[in-house]
Amino acid sequence: MDKMQLLLTLSAALFAAGLLGVIVRRNVLVMLMCMELMLNGVNLSLVSFAQQNGAVAGAVLVFLIFVVAAAEIAIAIPIVLLLVRAKRSLDLEAYADLKG
Amino acid sequence: MIESALLYLFAASALAGAVLMLVVRHPMRVALALIATMLSLAGVYAVLGVHVIAVFQVLIYVGAVMVFMVYVIMLLEMRDRSLARRYSALLVPGIAGFALLVGTLGLGLWRDAADAPGAGDSAAYGVQSFSIAFLNDYWLHFELVSVLLVAAVVAAIAVLKVESASRG
Amino acid sequence: MNHPLALIVLLPLAGFLLNGVLATRLGGDLLGRKLVTAIGCGMPIASFVIAVRCFLDLQSGGGAALVEQAYTWADVAGRTFDIAFYFDRLAAVMVLIVTGVGSLIHVYSVGYMKDDASYARYFAYLNVFLFFMLLLVLGQSLLVLFVGWEGVGLASYLLIGFWFEDADKARAGKKAFITNRVGDAGFLLGMFLLYQALGTLDMDRINAAFANGPVPAVSASLVGILLFIGATGKSAQIPLHVWLPDAMAGPTPVSALIHAATMVTAGVYMTARMSGIYLNAPEASQVIAVVGAATAFFAATIAVVQTDIKKVLAYSTISQLGLMFVAIGVGAYGVAIFHVYTHAFFKACLFLGAGSVIHALGGAQDIAKMGGLARKIPITFATFAVATAAIAGIPPLAGFFSKDEILWFALSSTRGGSPWLFAVAALTSLLTAFYMFRLLWLTFFGAPRMDAATAHHVHESPATMTGVLLVLAVLSAVGGFVALPHYLEPLLPLPAVQAPLESYEHAVVYGSVALALAGLLGAAYFFGGGGRRAEGMRRRFAGLHRLLSGKYFVDEAYEGFLGRPLHWVSDRVFLGLGDRILLDGSLNGLAALARRTAGALSRAQTGNLQLYALLLLAGVVASLAWSWRHG
Numbered sequence: 024m025d026k027m028q029l030l031l032t033l034s035a036a037l038f039a040a041g042l043l044g045v046i047v048r049r050n051v052l053v054m055l056m057c058m059e060l061m062l063n064g065v066n067l068s069l070v071s072f073a074q075q076n077g078a079v080a081g082a083v084l085v086f087l088i089f090v091v092a093a094a095e096i097a098i099a100i101p102i103v104l105l106l107v108r109a110k111r112s113l114d115l116e117a118y119a120d121l122k123g
Numbered sequence: 124m125i126e127s128a129l130l131y132l133f134a135a136s137a138l139a140g141a142v143l144m145l146v147v148r149h150p151m152r153v154a155l156a157l158i159a160t161m162l163s164l165a166g167v168y169a170v171l172g173v174h175v176i177a178v179f180q181v182l183i184y185v186g187a188v189m190v191f192m193v194y195v196i197m198l199l200e201m202r203d204r205s206l207a208r209r210y211s212a213l214l215v216p217g218i219a220g221f222a223l224l225v226g227t228l229g230l231g232l233w234r235d236a237a238d239a240p241g242a243g244d245s246a247a248y249g250v251q252s253f254s255i256a257f258l259n260d261y262w263l264h265f266e267l268v269s270v271l272l273v274a275a276v277v278a279a280i281a282v283l284k285v286e287s288a289s290r291g
Numbered sequence: 292m293n294h295p296l297a298l299i300v301l302l303p304l305a306g307f308l309l310n311g312v313l314a315t316r317l318g319g320d321l322l323g324r325k326l327v328t329a330i331g332c333g334m335p336i337a338s339f340v341i342a343v344r345c346f347l348d349l350q351s352g353g354g355a356a357l358v359e360q361a362y363t364w365a366d367v368a369g370r371t372f373d374i375a376f377y378f379d380r381l382a383a384v385m386v387l388i389v390t391g392v393g394s395l396i397h398v399y400s401v402g403y404m405k406d407d408a409s410y411a412r413y414f415a416y417l418n419v420f421l422f423f424m425l426l427l428v429l430g431q432s433l434l435v436l437f438v439g440w441e442g443v444g445l446a447s448y449l450l451i452g453f454w455f456e457d458a459d460k461a462r463a464g465k466k467a468f469i470t471n472r473v474g475d476a477g478f479l480l481g482m483f484l485l486y487q488a489l490g491t492l493d494m495d496r497i498n499a500a501f502a503n504g505p506v507p508a509v510s511a512s513l514v515g516i517l518l519f520i521g522a523t524g525k526s527a528q529i530p531l532h533v534w535l536p537d538a539m540a541g542p543t544p545v546s547a548l549i550h551a552a553t554m555v556t557a558g559v560y561m562t563a564r565m566s567g568i569y570l571n572a573p574e575a576s577q578v579i580a581v582v583g584a585a586t587a588f589f590a591a592t593i594a595v596v597q598t599d600i601k602k603v604l605a606y607s608t609i610s611q612l613g614l615m616f617v618a619i620g621v622g623a624y625g626v627a628i629f630h631v632y633t634h635a636f637f638k639a640c641l642f643l644g645a646g647s648v649i650h651a652l653g654g655a656q657d658i659a660k661m662g663g664l665a666r667k668i669p670i671t672f673a674t675f676a677v678a679t680a681a682i683a684g685i686p687p688l689a690g691f692f693s694k695d696e697i698l699w700f701a702l703s704s705t706r707g708g709s710p711w712l713f714a715v716a717a718l719t720s721l722l723t724a725f726y727m728f729r730l731l732w733l734t735f736f737g738a739p740r741m742d743a744a745t746a747h748h749v750h751e752s753p754a755t756m757t758g759v760l761l762v763l764a765v766l767s768a769v770g771g772f773v774a775l776p777h778y779l780e781p782l783l784p785l786p787a788v789q790a791p792l793e794s795y796e797h798a799v800v801y802g803s804v805a806l807a808l809a810g811l812l813g814a815a816y817f818f819g820g821g822g823r824r825a826e827g828m829r830r831r832f833a834g835l836h837r838l839l840s841g842k843y844f845v846d847e848a849y850e851g852f853l854g855r856p857l858h859w860v861s862d863r864v865f866l867g868l869g870d871r872i873l874l875d876g877s878l879n880g881l882a883a884l885a886r887r888t889a890g891a892l893s894r895a896q897t898g899n900l901q902l903y904a905l906l907l908l909a910g911v912v913a914s915l916a917w918s919w920r921h922g
Binding site for chain 1: 279282
C-alpha cells in the first residue's frame with residue numbers, strides 16, 4: 024500500500040484503540056492516557072494530510088493541537104486528583120454519582 | 124526504500140505500543156507504552172520530513188504531558204480494585220464497537236483509495252520557515268494560544284484552592 | 292326631518308345607552324333621578340310624537356308606504372342584506388300602539404318603581420325593549436324583524452329577572468328566554484326556506500310573490516307552519532305557553548307592557564304581515580285556528596281557579612292571544628290586529644290596575660286575601676271595572692267590537708270558519724267574562740279578607756299611576772269606535788262570508804252580548820255574598836279543581852319528559868363519559884405516557900462514563916456508515 028494509506032490506517036487504528044481503551048479500562052488514569060492516544064492518532068492524520076498539501080498552515084495547526092493537548096492535560100489531572108480524593112478509589116465505577 | 128522500511132518500522136512500533144496500552148495491568152507500564160507510541164510517532168513525522176513537528180512531539184507530548192502523567196501515577200500509587208480487575212463491564216460491547224469502527228473506517232479508507240499526490244516540500248517544515256509563518260501570518264493564533272495556557276494555569280490554581288478549601 | 296322612521300327606532304336606544312351607562316354603577320351614577328326619569332320617559336314620548344307625524348304623512352299620502360333605507364348590513368357575493376324601515380298602515384297601527392301605550396306605561400313606572408334601588412337600570416331595560424320592539428314592527432325584511440324578535444326576547448329576560456337576587460325570579464327569566472328560543476328554531480327554518488325559494492327576505496316582496504297564487508318553489512303551508520312555530524313561542528300558544536305565567540315574576544308594569552300589550556302580540560303581527568303566505572296555505576291557517584282555539588279555551592279554564600291576581604291576567608292574555616290566532620287562522624287578519632289594539636288598552640289597564648292594588652296592599656298578590664277595596668281605592672276600582680267590562684265584551688266598550696268580529700268570522704269565514712271554531716270561541720268568551728268578573732268581585736267587593744295591618748295601609752296610588760289608569764280606561768271605553776279592520780282593508784282584505792250564514796250576523800252580536808252578561812251574572816252568583824257557593828262548587832269538583840289549579844300539569848310533564856332525560860344525558864353521557872373519561876382521560880393519559888417514556892429513557896443515564904463513551908462510539912460509527920453509504 025502506499026504511504027498515505029498506511030498513515031491513515033495507522034491513524035485510524037490508533038484512534039480506535041484509544042477509544043476502546045476509554046471504554047474498557049477501569050483505571051481512570053489509564054483512561055486519560057487512552058484519550059491522549061486518541062489525540063495522537065488524529066494528530067497523525069492531520070500531519071500526513073498537511074505534509075501532502077505542503078502549506079505551512081498545516082504545521083501551525085498541528086502545533087496548536089499540541090498546545091491544546093498540554094492545556095487539557097493540565098486541567099484533567101487536577102480534576103482526577105479531586106475525584107480520587109473524594110472517592111478514595113481509582114476505579115471508574117465508583118464515580119457513577121450522576122445516575123438517573 | 125529505506126524510507127518506507129523505517130516508516131513501516133515506526134508504524135509497527137506505534138501500533139504495538141497502543142496494543143500494550145490496552146492489555147497491561149499496571150498504570151505505570153501503560154504510561155511507558157504510551158511514551159513508546161509517542162516516540163514512534165515522532166519517528167514517523169521525522170521520516171515524513173516534518174522535523175519541526177517531530178521535535179515538538181517529543182518536547183511537548185513526551186517531555187511535558189507524559190512526564191506529568193508519570194508524576195501523577197507515582198503520586199497516586201493506590202492498590203485498589205482497578206489493579207486486579209483491568210476491564211470494565213463493557214468489555215464485550217466495547218470490542219464489538221471497536222470492530223465496527225475499524226471496519227467502517229477501513230472500508231471508507233480502502234474502498235476509494237485516494238491517489239496520494241506524493242510527498243510535499245519538506246522545506247516548508249523547516250524551523251525557519253515555520254517560525255516566520257507562525258509569527259507573521261498566524262500571530263493571532265499564537266497570542267490566543269498563550270491566553271489558553273494562562274486560562275489553564277488559572278483553572279489549575281482554582282482547582283487547588285477548592286481542594287484546599289474543602290480540606291481545611 | 293330626514294329619517295323619521297330611523298329616529299323613532301333610535302330614540303329609545305339612546306335612552307337605553309344614556310340611562311344604562313351613565314346612571315348606573317357602570318358609569319358612576321352620574322345622573323340624578325329626575326334626569327333618569329326625563330330621559331327614560333322622554334324618549335318613548337318623543338318617538339310617539341314622531342310616529343304620529345309619520346302617521347299623518349301616511350294619511351296624506353293616501354296610504355302609500357314610507358320606506359327608509361338605513362344601512363347595508365352585509366353584502367355577500369352580490370346579495371345584500373339591508374336594514375330598512377317600512378311604514379304602511381299595519382306598521383302605523385303597531386307603532387302607535389307600541390309607542391303610545393309604551394309611553395303611558397313608562398310614566399306609570401315612575402310611580403311604581405319609585406322606591407326601587409335599580410331605578411335607572413329599569414328604565415334602561417324598558418327603553419331597550421322599546422327599541423327592539425320598534426325594530427320588529429318597522430322592519431322591512433324578516434331579518435330585521437327577527438333581530439327585533441330576538442331583542443325583545445332578551446329584554447323580556449332582563450326584565451322578568453329584574454330582581455335577579457331572587458333565584459325563582461331569575462329562573463323565570465331563563466325559562467322565558469329558552470322557551471322563546473325553541474320557537475325561534477321554527478322561525479329560522481321558515482326564513483331559510485323563504486330565502487332559498489324567493490331570494491329575498493323583504494316582507495312586502497314576499498307577499499307580492501305570493502299575490503298571484505302559490506309559488507311552486509316553496510310549500511306555503513310548510514313555511515306558514517314553521518313561521519307559526521316561532522309565533523307560538525313568542526305569543527305563548529300551546530305548547531310553548533309555559534313561560535308567560537312564570538313571567539309574572541317581573542315588575543307589574545313590565546307585565547303590562549311586554550306580556551300584554553306589545554311583545555306577545557309580535558307573533559300576531561308577524562303572521563298578519565305574512566298574510567300573503569297564509570292566504571295560499573289553507574292547511575297552515577287551519578292549524579293556526581285550531582291551536583289558537585285550543586289555547587284560548589285551555590287558558591281560560593285555568594284562569595277560572597287561579598288565586599294570584601297577576602296569574603289570572605296572565606292566563607287571560609294567553610286566552611286572548613288564542614282568540615287573535617283564531618282570527619288569523621280564518622283569514623281575518625285585520626280583525627286580529629283590531630283585537631291586538633283593543634287588547635293593548637284593556638289588558639294594560641288591567642295589569643296596571645293590578646299593580647296599583649298590589650302597591651296599595653304593600654305587595655300582596657293573593658286575591659283570597661283581598662276584598663272590600665272598592666271604596667278605599669276608588670280610581671283603581673273604577674278603571675279596573677271599565678277594563679273588565681271591556682274584556683268581557685260588554686258594549687259599547689272596545690273589547691265588544693273586536694271580540695264580536697272574531698266570533699263572527701270564526702263562524703262564517705270562507706277561509707276556514709266553522710261552527711266548531713265558533714263554539715269553542717264562544718265558550719271561551721263566556722269563561723272570560725266569568726273569570727274576569729270573579730277577579731273583580733274577589734278583589735274589590737265583599738268584606739275585607741286581609742289582615743288589619745295591611746288594611747290600615749291601603750291607599751290610593753300617586754297621580755302618575757292613576758292618571759295613566761284613567762287614560763287607558765278611557766281608551767278601553769272608546770277605542771272600539773275606530774274601525775280598524777276597515778282601515779287596514781287595502782292591506783289585509785277581510786275574508787268573504789259564507790253565503791248561507793250572512794243573515795246570522797246580528798244573531799252573533801246579540802249572542803256575544805248575552806254571553807258577556809251571563810258571565811257577569813254567573814260571577815256575581817258564585818262569588819258575591821261571601822263566595823260560599825263557589826266554595827261549594829270547589830268541593831264538589833275537587834278533582835277538576837286540582838287539575839285546573841295545577842295548570843293541567845304541563846310544566847311537570849315537560850320536566851319529566853324533557854327536563855330529566857336531558858339532565859341525565861348531560862350528566863352521564865357528556866360529563867361522565869365525554870368530559871371525564873374521554874377528555875380528561877386522554878389528557879391524563881398523555882401526561883402519564885410522557886411520564887412513563889421519560890422514566891424509560893432516563894434509564895440510559897447510568898452515570899457510567901464508559902457507557903456514554905460507548906454510546907458515542909456507536910453514534911460515530913452510525914454516522915460514518917450513513918455518510919459513506921450516501922456520500
